[in-house]
Amino acid sequence: MSASTILNRSLFTALLAAALCAAPQFALAQKRGGTLVQITQPEPPTLASYLSTSGPIGQVTAKIYDGLFEYGFDTKPLPSLAESWTVAPDGKTVTFKLRSGVKFHDGKPFSSADVQFTIMEVLKKVHPRGSNTFKEVTTVETPDPQTAIFRLANPAPYMLAALSGYESPMLPKHIFGNGDIRSHEFANKPVGTGPFKFVEWRRGELVRLDRNPDYWRPGQPYLDRIVVRFIPDSATRTALLEKGDAHVAGFGAVPYNDVKRLAALPSIEVTTKGYEMISPVVEITINTKKPPFDNVKVRQAVSYAVNRKFAIDNVWFGNGRLATGAISSNFKASGLYSADVRNYSVPNAIEMANKLLDEAGFPRKADGTRFEIIHDITPYGEEWQRFGESVQQQLVQVGIKATLRYEDVPTWLKRTYTDYDYFMTSNFLYNLADPVLGVHRSFHSALIKQGTVFVNGSRWSSPQADDLMNKASLEPDAAKRGTLYAELQKITVEAAPIVWVHELLFPTILNKRYKDVIVSPIGIYGAYNRAWLDR
Amino acid sequence: MPQSFWRRFIRNRPAAVGLAFLVFVVVVSLGAPLFFAGDPFGIVGKPFLPPFGAYLFGTDSLGRDIAAGIAHGGRTSLMVGLVATIVAVSVGTLLGAFAGFYRGWIDDVLMRFTEFFQTIPTFLFAIVLVAIMSPSRASIVLAIAVISWPPIARLVRGQFMATREREFVQAAICLGMTDAAIIFRQILPNVLSPIIVAGSLMVATAILIEAALAFLGLGDPNAMSWGFMIGAGRSFLRDAWWLCAIPGIAILLTVLSINLVGEGVNDALNPRLRTL
Numbered sequence: 064m065s066a067s068t069i070l071n072r073s074l075f076t077a078l079l080a081a082a083l084c085a086a087p088q089f090a091l092a093q094k095r096g097g098t099l100v101q102i103t104q105p106e107p108p109t110l111a112s113y114l115s116t117s118g119p120i121g122q123v124t125a126k127i128y129d130g131l132f133e134y135g136f137d138t139k140p141l142p143s144l145a146e147s148w149t150v151a152p153d154g155k156t157v158t159f160k161l162r163s164g165v166k167f168h169d170g171k172p173f174s175s176a177d178v179q180f181t182i183m184e185v186l187k188k189v190h191p192r193g194s195n196t197f198k199e200v201t202t203v204e205t206p207d208p209q210t211a212i213f214r215l216a217n218p219a220p221y222m223l224a225a226l227s228g229y230e231s232p233m234l235p236k237h238i239f240g241n242g243d244i245r246s247h248e249f250a251n252k253p254v255g256t257g258p259f260k261f262v263e264w265r266r267g268e269l270v271r272l273d274r275n276p277d278y279w280r281p282g283q284p285y286l287d288r289i290v291v292r293f294i295p296d297s298a299t300r301t302a303l304l305e306k307g308d309a310h311v312a313g314f315g316a317v318p319y320n321d322v323k324r325l326a327a328l329p330s331i332e333v334t335t336k337g338y339e340m341i342s343p344v345v346e347i348t349i350n351t352k353k354p355p356f357d358n359v360k361v362r363q364a365v366s367y368a369v370n371r372k373f374a375i376d377n378v379w380f381g382n383g384r385l386a387t388g389a390i391s392s393n394f395k396a397s398g399l400y401s402a403d404v405r406n407y408s409v410p411n412a413i414e415m416a417n418k419l420l421d422e423a424g425f426p427r428k429a430d431g432t433r434f435e436i437i438h439d440i441t442p443y444g445e446e447w448q449r450f451g452e453s454v455q456q457q458l459v460q461v462g463i464k465a466t467l468r469y470e471d472v473p474t475w476l477k478r479t480y481t482d483y484d485y486f487m488t489s490n491f492l493y494n495l496a497d498p499v500l501g502v503h504r505s506f507h508s509a510l511i512k513q514g515t516v517f518v519n520g521s522r523w524s525s526p527q528a529d530d531l532m533n534k535a536s537l538e539p540d541a542a543k544r545g546t547l548y549a550e551l552q553k554i555t556v557e558a559a560p561i562v563w564v565h566e567l568l569f570p571t572i573l574n575k576r577y578k579d580v581i582v583s584p585i586g587i588y589g590a591y592n593r594a595w596l597d598r
Numbered sequence: 599m600p601q602s603f604w605r606r607f608i609r610n611r612p613a614a615v616g617l618a619f620l621v622f623v624v625v626v627s628l629g630a631p632l633f634f635a636g637d638p639f640g641i642v643g644k645p646f647l648p649p650f651g652a653y654l655f656g657t658d659s660l661g662r663d664i665a666a667g668i669a670h671g672g673r674t675s676l677m678v679g680l681v682a683t684i685v686a687v688s689v690g691t692l693l694g695a696f697a698g699f700y701r702g703w704i705d706d707v708l709m710r711f712t713e714f715f716q717t718i719p720t721f722l723f724a725i726v727l728v729a730i731m732s733p734s735r736a737s738i739v740l741a742i743a744v745i746s747w748p749p750i751a752r753l754v755r756g757q758f759m760a761t762r763e764r765e766f767v768q769a770a771i772c773l774g775m776t777d778a779a780i781i782f783r784q785i786l787p788n789v790l791s792p793i794i795v796a797g798s799l800m801v802a803t804a805i806l807i808e809a810a811l812a813f814l815g816l817g818d819p820n821a822m823s824w825g826f827m828i829g830a831g832r833s834f835l836r837d838a839w840w841l842c843a844i845p846g847i848a849i850l851l852t853v854l855s856i857n858l859v860g861e862g863v864n865d866a867l868n869p870r871l872r873t874l
C-alpha cells in the first residue's frame with residue numbers, strides 16, 4: 064500500500080467528518096452521559112491483555128488501552144494513536160507518525176518510547192500471539208517522540224492487521240517498564256490512553272470504567288461510565304438484557320435459542336457484525352498420525368459424513384455460515400478467500416464417504432461397522448455436546464462407530480496438543496485478522512509444537528503447503544497473496560486434516576437506546592469511544 | 599414369616615401401587631431394546647416435534663425420539679442406582695459390622711475414617727470424583743457408592759453394638775464360634791431389616807444423584823439417561839417444555855415409587871407395627 068493514498072484518504076475522511084459534524088442534525092445527534100452495562104462471560108482471569116489472549120479480557124481492556132490502529136468494517140486500518148504510516152517499497156521498514164498531545168490516564172504523555180517498549184519488551188516477548196505477529200521486527204527506532212520506525216527482517220504485511228487496542232495494546236513504559244512484566248502490580252489496574260479509565264474490579268461481580276475527560280478525541284467518549292458485569296447463570300444474563308438492565312453482550316453470552324426471543328423484543332437489536340477480524344470457526348481436528356486417520360481417504364470420508372448444515376440449523380440454531388475450507392469467507396473482501404476447493408457438502412455425501420472407506424480398505428463387517436474410534440468433544444458447553452452427538456450419528460451412517468468422550472478443558476488440551484492421544488476432536492479456533500495469525504498455525508510444520516495449545520494438533524503438513532504459507536507471509540501484494548492462499552485452501556481441503564464445519568456467527572445483543580456501540584470488525588473488543596445513549 | 603410379610607406389604611395400598619409402578623418401569627427399561635430398537639441417540643425425525651404426534655413423547659432438539667430415550671434412559675438410571683447401592687451397602691455393612699462388633703481401637707479407626715468421608719459435602723465430592731475420573735458409567739457408580747456408604751456404616755455399627763450384648767450372641771461366643779461366623783451368621787441376619795430399608799431408599803437417592811450429575815453434563819456421554827435428557831433440554835424450557843418435563847416426571851414417579859416400596863418394606867418388617 065502506498066502511504067500517500069492512505070494519507071490522502073484519511074485527510075479526506077477527516078474533512079468529510081468535519082463537514083458532516085458542522086451540519087446541525089449531526090451536531091445534535093450524539094448526546095453526552097449515561098452508563099452502558101456490558102455483560103462479559105466468563106469473568107476474565109486477569110486484565111493483562113498484553114500477557115493473555117483469553118477471550119473475555121479484551122472485552123474490558125480495549126476500552127482502556129488504545130492501539131496504533133483502528134479498523135473499518137472492510138478490515139482496512141484507520142488512524143488511532145498512529146496518525147499516519149508509511150511502508151517502504153521493500154516492505155522492511157514501517158514508519159508510524161504518532162499523534163501528539165496524547166496522555167495516559169495518569170497524566171504522563173504518550174510517545175514513541177512507549178511504542179518501542181510495548182512492541183520490543185512486551186508483545187514480542189510475552190504476548191501469546193505477539194511473538195508470531197512481530198517476529199520479523201528487529202528494532203523499533205525512535206528518532207523523535209512522535210515517530211516510531213519498525214525495522215523488519217522480512218516484509219510482514221499481516222502485522223498491520225494486528226495493531227488494534229485489543230490485539231496490541233500500547234502500554235505506558237513509565238509504569239510497565241519497572242518490575243516484572245509477567246506479574247506486574249498494574250496488571251489488574253490498567254493505565255492506558257483509551258476513552259475510559261479503570262476504576263475498580265469487584266471480583267465475581269463487575270469492572271467499572273469511567274469516562275476519560277482528557278481523551279485525545281475532543282468531545283469523546285460520550286458515555287460517562289461503562290460497567291462490565293460477570294453473571295455466571297445464562298438465564299439471568301438473558302433476563303437482564305430483556306429487562307434493559309444490561310445493554311450489550313456478545314460471544315455466546317446469551318444461549319443461541321434465547322437469541323431469537325430477545326431479537327423479537329422492540330427494545331433489542333441483534334447483530335452478527337463485529338466479528339470480521341475474529342472469524343471464529345467450528346471444526347473437527349483429525350489426528351493424521353493415528354491410524355486409520357493417516358489415510359487421506361478416511362479423512363475425506365469423515366469430511367463428507369459430517370453434516371455441516373445440520374450442525375448450523377439444529378445445534379447452533381442458524382448462527383453459522385457453511386465453511387468451505389481453512390480461510391473464513393470474511394476474507395473475501397481482502398481477496399484471500401477461495402471457494403474453489405473440493406466440496407464436501409454435496410447431496411450424495413454419505414454415498415461418497417462409503418465409497419472412499421471401501422476404497423481405503425475398510426469394508427463393513429457383519430454388524431455394519433467398519434472400525435471403531437473415540438470422538439472427543441470440545442469441553443466448551445452443551446452445544447458442543449450436541450454437536451458431538453450429531454457427528455456420532457452421522458458417522459454411524461458410514462459405518463464408523465464413535466464413542467464420545469467429554470473431559471475438562473486442561474485434560475482435553477493436554478490430550479490434543481501434548482499427548483496427541485486422540486482420533487478426532489471438535490475444536491474452535493479464530494482466523495483472526497490475517498491468515499498468518501490465525502490460519503497457518505493449524506497446519507504449518509513449524510507449528511507442530513508439542514505442548515503449545517491451538518497450533519497444529521493434527522500434525523499434518525506438507526512441504527508444498529509450508530512453502531505457500533512462507534511465501535504468503537512475505538508477499539506484500541494482495542492479489543498475489545490471494546493466489547497463494549487459493550492454492551493453500553485447495554490442497555488443505557483435499558488433504559482434510561481438519562473438517563471445517565462452519566463459520567460461527569456470534570450474535571451480539573444490543574439495547575437499541577445505545578447507538579454506535581459496534582462500529583468496527585472487532586465488535587465488543589472495540590473502545591466504545593463513539594458509543595452514546597439516546598435519551 | 600415371608601407370607602405374613604407379603605400380606606402386610608400388599609395391604610399397604612401406597613406400597614402396592616409403588617411396587618406395581620416400579621415393576622412397570624423395570625419391564626419397560628429391560629425391554630427397551632425390544633420396544634425401541636436401535637440407538638436412543640439416533641436422529642429419527644425433525645427436531646422439537648411435540649408429544650403425542652408421530653412420536654409418543656415427541657422429539658428433542660436434535661430430533662431424537664424422547665420415548666426411546668425414556669426407555670433406554672431408565673436402564674441407565676436403574677442400573678446406576680442399583681449397582682451403586684449394592685456397592686455402598688456392602689462396604690458400609692462390612693465396615694459398620696467390624697466397628698460395632700470389635701469396638702475399641704478398630705471402632706475408632708473405622709469411624710474416624712467414615713467421618714472423614716462424612717465431612718465432605720456429598721454432592722460436591724461426587725462431582726469432583728467424576729470430573730477426575732472422567733465421566734463413564736463405572737466412574738459414576740463408583741462416585742455414588744463412595745459418597746453413600748458412610749450412613750450405612752454408622753447404621754450397621756449401631757445395630758451391631760446393640761445386638762452384640764444380647765444373650766444369643768453371648769451364647770454363640772461361649773460355644774466358641776468364630777468371629778466371622780458370629781458376625782455373618784448370628785448378628786447380621788438379625789439386623790438385616792433396617793439395612794434393607796435404608797438400601798431401598800438409597801436406590802432412589804442414587805438415581806437422583808446420577809440425574810443431577812448428568813444434568814450438569816457429567817453423565818456418561820454414551821449412555822442415555824433421564825438426567826442427561828433434562829440437562830440437554832433445560833435451555834429449551836420456554837420453547838419446548840416436554841424435553842424436560844417428560845424425563846422429569848419419569849424420575850419423579852420412579853423415585854416416589856421406590857420410596858413407597860421402601861416405606862412399605864419398613865412397615866412390614868417393623869415388629870411394633872405388626873397388628874395381625
